[in-house]
Amino acid sequence: MPIKKGNSAEPTLKKLPKRIVTQPSKKLETFTSPRPGRAFEIRFETTEFTCLCPMTGQPDFAHLTITYVPDQLCVESKSLKLYLWSFRNEGAFHEAVTNQILDDLVSAIRPQWMRVDGDFLIRGGIRTLVVAEHGKRP
């Protein structure tokens, strides 16, 4: 996705370190658990999830919490950021997208247990939370 030039005045930068333009990606990178035999817990929290309402095309926003107990693999957090970014311009129902994120992450790392909490901001006076879970919390 090339960065569209907005109509906001662009300041002239005198000297800035080069930064490579990154892209959203559905690909989740993983790494080996630092303690493969131990059922420890990892939680990611972000207030920066956004997708589109499939009915109206308007933006929806959510706070996401992803909690899991790894088995052999862990999710690499930078690739998770790019993965969550990939929903930005997709139409997605609250109930469906929360389950989809769970399924994609379970496919990628096969955890002992995982839960995804999607806390979608108020629409029509109603805040909607969706919680999907995989496996039993040890």
Added chain:
Amino acid sequence: MPIKKGNSAEPTLKKLPKRIVTQPSKKLETFTSPRPGRAFEIRFETTEFTCLCPMTGQPDFAHLTITYVPDQLCVESKSLKLYLWSFRNEGAFHEAVTNQILDDLVSAIRPQWMRVDGDFLIRGGIRTLVVAEHGKRP
């Protein structure tokens, strides 16, 4: 912007009221102040502003507060929503976009006074707030 079909399973809706797909828009609608002679104050607050970093193309998020004292015209809030949406896929520096929003709103309604607060979420451990003001608060 047509709604891109994501890979999230779409539930079959049995019966839903038709909703027209809306579009982001730079056009700000206005209406006549209900008390043209009175210097009253209006404040809009949203936690749903997002644009792109012009250096990396990655999403940025902000909480926006727009406060103003109208002269003859007020901003219509639904068109404001579509206007803020229009930044979603544009590259924008924090300092520049906050000033741009102020300038666009001032052009549209010529208020007695206006202030835009942009509270940009943490990047590199630093949260950035930008406050731009037009005129003197009566």
Added chain:
Amino acid sequence: MPIKKGNSAEPTLKKLPKRIVTQPSKKLETFTSPRPGRAFEIRFETTEFTCLCPMTGQPDFAHLTITYVPDQLCVESKSLKLYLWSFRNEGAFHEAVTNQILDDLVSAIRPQWMRVDGDFLIRGGIRTLVVAEHGKRP
């Protein structure tokens, strides 16, 4: 407004003190300030204001704060409750209704100073606050 019978099962009350069914009213009752010569301040806060959106007919909700410095008269709080209730089934724009409440209260008690803050709950991701003022705070 007669109370419409809902389809919710009504419990059989064994013995309850009679309570007279009251009505919403635009009439604001007043009483003489207990210290007519002193510029003291009175503030009413309620989270129970509701009216209708004039565009869609759907309910709107607001938190209202009314602050004033009386001159000769004070607002009686029970009649204020009935007055605020009177907006329940009326169409009202946020900016207009906040100013209307100010005007009605100023007419009733002629205060040295008064301010009405209307904090309207989120619609389209945006919370709207309207602040209208009469006179100078002493």
Added chain:
Amino acid sequence: MPIKKGNSAEPTLKKLPKRIVTQPSKKLETFTSPRPGRAFEIRFETTEFTCLCPMTGQPDFAHLTITYVPDQLCVESKSLKLYLWSFRNEGAFHEAVTNQILDDLVSAIRPQWMRVDGDFLIRGGIRTLVVAEHGKRP
């Protein structure tokens, strides 16, 4: 319910997108669960519920939370909004209306489990919470 014209000054709107006037409705729309075999949880929260006190006819306000685990069907959130609106001009005891909402929702979607929390704002110095539940939380 036609929108009654209030005495608040109506601003002249220059150009606004047409919006269809909607009505409250007891009918709850549903859609098929995006993951019919998975016991995931959905929660709706609103601070915008209001009905009338059956004894005095005066408005009551509540914060409602509806939590459930779907079986085959989910509640569509826009129809839920219209359903909750339908209580606006009905007389309803706190204990009865909370149970009624549970029963209506259970009839509509036959969930694996559901709970309705009604948190009614202070009357006579007392805040009342009613929690009604259907089935066992999986």
Added chain:
Amino acid sequence: MPIKKGNSAEPTLKKLPKRIVTQPSKKLETFTSPRPGRAFEIRFETTEFTCLCPMTGQPDFAHLTITYVPDQLCVESKSLKLYLWSFRNEGAFHEAVTNQILDDLVSAIRPQWMRVDGDFLIRGGIRTLVVAEHGKRP
């Protein structure tokens, strides 16, 4: 209890709806559960409980929470208010009065389960909470 005339200046009320002077009362009114077969939960919260210290005669204040699962009967909330008021001029130890309220309520409605939380404000640098329970929470 006749209202003692204080030395605070009484404002002249121009026109106020008649209100009958009520009295504190140990009598708890009840009504039939709207869903006699369902184990739902009701909670009353008040920050307005006061009694007297039996040692010094000085006022004590507490925040009370009463939670219960009704069997056939529910407590009517206005009579509960009058009942709690009845302790205002009685001497009562924290531990004893919390249990007494539980016993009186259990006698009146024979609930499946009930709990009374008394949160007594700081005396001598110490805040005291007393929690008394009847039956097993279903």
Added chain:
Amino acid sequence: MPIKKGNSAEPTLKKLPKRIVTQPSKKLETFTSPRPGRAFEIRFETTEFTCLCPMTGQPDFAHLTITYVPDQLCVESKSLKLYLWSFRNEGAFHEAVTNQILDDLVSAIRPQWMRVDGDFLIRGGIRTLVVAEHGKRP
């Protein structure tokens, strides 16, 4: 006021230090300012004020804040406690009693400046705050 014997079971105290039963009192004790020439500020805050509604005889509760700059005299805090207690069984309008407390304290210590904030708990969905002031804050 003799302590009325309530129907709450009285525990048998084995050995307790004697405490003298105290009485409410309108008399405010004072002491000489520790720095008579310095305009320093003293603030008392309590959440334990209660009086009676003059219309219905029912209890009202308020959070009181008393702030002042002494001249020659300060208020002794134990006598302030007994003074505030003296309103417990008196009928008092919110607006009047807040001003009365200000007047009584000003009579007792002739401060350079004083303010009394009365924050009266919710009645009829409305919270009422009354702020009365004497002199100019230095």
Added chain:
Amino acid sequence: MPIKKGNSAEPTLKKLPKRIVTQPSKKLETFTSPRPGRAFEIRFETTEFTCLCPMTGQPDFAHLTITYVPDQLCVESKSLKLYLWSFRNEGAFHEAVTNQILDDLVSAIRPQWMRVDGDFLIRGGIRTLVVAEHGKRP
């Protein structure tokens, strides 16, 4: 412990009720449970505990919470205040003093269950909490 005369200027008190100077004491007074057959819970919370660091002699501060289910006896709260005061000038390790308080209280009232939470304020950037328990919570 005689009150050492500090170098802070002592105001001249005009008329104050005599108060007997009290002393810290290791003796815990008790009273008979008002409901000896009922397993109810009592909790004391204080932010006013202080002792000395046994290594450096410097003051330590803690927030203490004492929770218990009485058997036949309850702790009298004024004697508890004097008891906690008794640690003021004693050297005490966090882990040891929390257990000591539990042991002393258990000796005095033989409760069904008791827990002491000591929340010691930050030293060296670290806050330390110690929780000691006696018996099983019923």
Added chain:
Amino acid sequence: MPIKKGNSAEPTLKKLPKRIVTQPSKKLETFTSPRPGRAFEIRFETTEFTCLCPMTGQPDFAHLTITYVPDQLCVESKSLKLYLWSFRNEGAFHEAVTNQILDDLVSAIRPQWMRVDGDFLIRGGIRTLVVAEHGKRP
């Protein structure tokens, strides 16, 4: 002040770095301002101040805030800790001790401006705050 041996069991420390036993002290150490020509502000906050009530000998606790603009000298914070500790076993009225701390600090560093806020914890249901100031805030 030698550390009195309490009756709390002393754990056997295996190997701990030696720490010198320190003493409370009225002596305030100072250092030269790092920017003698600049009116910058320094604020110390502590929740660990305690002294004795001069009437009853019982402990009082306060949260202290000391704010100042230095002239040539600053207060060294470790000596401030020892200074505040020196009040631990002294009798001190709230109003007097707050002023005393201000006077001692002003004597030690002659600041351009200084304020001491003493927030004394609840006694008799009343929290007391004392604010004493020296000079004008630049």
Added chain:
Amino acid sequence: MPIKKGNSAEPTLKKLPKRIVTQPSKKLETFTSPRPGRAFEIRFETTEFTCLCPMTGQPDFAHLTITYVPDQLCVESKSLKLYLWSFRNEGAFHEAVTNQILDDLVSAIRPQWMRVDGDFLIRGGIRTLVVAEHGKRP
């Protein structure tokens, strides 16, 4: 680690107690549990943990909570401070370092149960929490 001289102006200290320059250390000191037979709980909380990102070398920050039930030995808190300091200039992945701290502490004191919570501050819009546990909480 010798303290590198920064370019910040160093104030001239007039008279300060000598303090020995300490060093970070991987060595954890211990002491005998004050109640070896009792399963009590100890919790350390700090907001002052920092290490380096092994990918970029940039600083990471975390809030750490260490909770345990001792068996025969407890962790001495000053040595814990030096131990946590030892990570300051080491590269460490969030998941790995949380487990490493658990393992080091378990080796040092062989507790009945221990848990380490690492709450790492936001990077790329995502906050990461890692919870590692040893043994079963009694």
Added chain:
Amino acid sequence: MPIKKGNSAEPTLKKLPKRIVTQPSKKLETFTSPRPGRAFEIRFETTEFTCLCPMTGQPDFAHLTITYVPDQLCVESKSLKLYLWSFRNEGAFHEAVTNQILDDLVSAIRPQWMRVDGDFLIRGGIRTLVVAEHGKRP
């Protein structure tokens, strides 16, 4: 500063985007103000500042807030991050380092006004805040 290899187990990363190892730097990059003629305000907040105590060599932590009104130039936020990082292994007194950061930033961008707030975490029970300012806030 090369990343020292810690003793924490390093997970094997399967595939990660290359990231260039960065270095702390005293050099502050700038860019031209997007509205050179307008006195708007920019605020940076971070909870991730750390340096060393010059007396003991131990780590200190602070929350920093930098607020300014630019003239011609703005601070680039990534270079600000590297600049704040540069204090990590330097000895710095609270009062001195806050002023030093102000001076360095003022040198780099010559703002109309700037303020630096350093909120240093608790040491010896005392939290220290230092506020240094340059110029007059427009």
